[in-house]
Amino acid sequence: MGRKRRHRERCDAGSIGEKRTHAMLKPLLLEGWYILPDRRVGRSANVDHVLVGPDGQVFTLDTKLWSARDERGQPRVVQLKSGRLMHGEADRDRQVDTALWETGEVSKALGVQVTPLVVVHNAPVAGAGFHVRGVAVFPADRLLELLRGNVGRPNTREAQRLAQLAEVRLPSHQ
Structure with missing residues (x-):
């Protein structure tokens, strides 16, 4: 029972984080x-x-809603330790593997290079963000700044083509 409850709580927290991220993205x-x-x-x-950016660049965005403090009230900083993604003392490097796999699947489906991003809500991120094995990990409050900062010359036709292709080849999970 405890295991199922913890899984449900993680799914609920994930849903909350995804909704926060989606609300942040709307101005784009x-x-x-x-x-x-x-x-x-x-x-x-x-x-x-x-x-899909206005220039046709494609990004995958994995949202994490991680707690800022552990059970003892100590800060849990998201950081890179010995080349691994850590949240406090918890090894979260598997999240990088997942982000890379998902990005690879999206890249295959669309036939273009895709950039993986992990956005973290609640927990502080060391150095205002970092890269681990090609995945950018950063705090949610930097999301729009980083996306806007990576936009090149607009290519409306290509952006629309890729978005339509994604609608077909990457159907809604719901």
């Missing part, structure tokens, strides 16, 4: 971005968000 719609939430990849996995 007016800037030519396409936001595709909760897209299915593989048999049963999902990507929290697939984003």
